[in-house]
Amino acid sequence: MLEASNNSELPVIPGKRYFTIGEVSELCAVKPHVLRYWEQEFPQLSPVKRRGNRRYYQHQDVLLIRQIRALLYEEGFTIGGARHQMEAGSQQAEKAHLQQVLPQVIAELEGVLTLLET
Numbered sequence: 001m002l003e004a005s006n007n008s009e010l011p012v013i014p015g016k017r018y019f020t021i022g023e024v025s026e027l028c029a030v031k032p033h034v035l036r037y038w039e040q041e042f043p044q045l046s047p048v049k050r051r052g053n054r055r056y057y058q059h060q061d062v063l064l065i066r067q068i069r070a071l072l073y074e075e076g077f078t079i080g081g082a083r084h085q086m087e088a089g090s091q092q093a094e095k096a097h098l099q100q101v102l103p104q105v106i107a108e109l110e111g112v113l114t115l116l117e118t
Contacts, residue, residue, distance in 0.1 A: 010066065018048070018056040028065045038068055041079050044086060 011027055021032045028035075035055075039045050045064055047055040057065075071082035 013059060013062050016059075018058060019062060021047075021055045021057070024057045024062055024065060027062055028069055030065065030069055035065065038065070042068060042083060042086065 010029060013027055019027070021035055024030075024035060025032045030038075039047070042064075045061060045068070047057045047061055049055055067086070068082060071077045071085055072079070077085060
């Protein structure tokens with residue numbers, strides 16, 4: 001995700017449940033029109049939309065925007081490169097999660113099999 005050095009220049013994220021696009025703009029040092037554009041380019045970024053099509057971002061959305069910002073502005077990725085980097089990162093996290101869960105599932109299935117055999 002983001003390194004501590006990238007977070008130091010940005011304000012601390014308050015402990016709120018939802019943030020408006022203006023608040024996220026200030027928290028991430030990105031203009032609102034850029035946030036709306038990133039929603040189209042990064043499928044992982046999808047804020048809740050309420051009445052009047054107002055966007056409400058959650059804490060994980062703000063972290064995701066900061067990660068996108070770091071990839072684009074600090075690491076020099078293009079939009080496509082940042083999208084690919086984020087997809088690769090999510091695939092690696094999924095793979096690690098499956099490697100943790102798979103032995104548990106196998107053990108449970110073996111337990112079920114022994115119950116069925118008796």
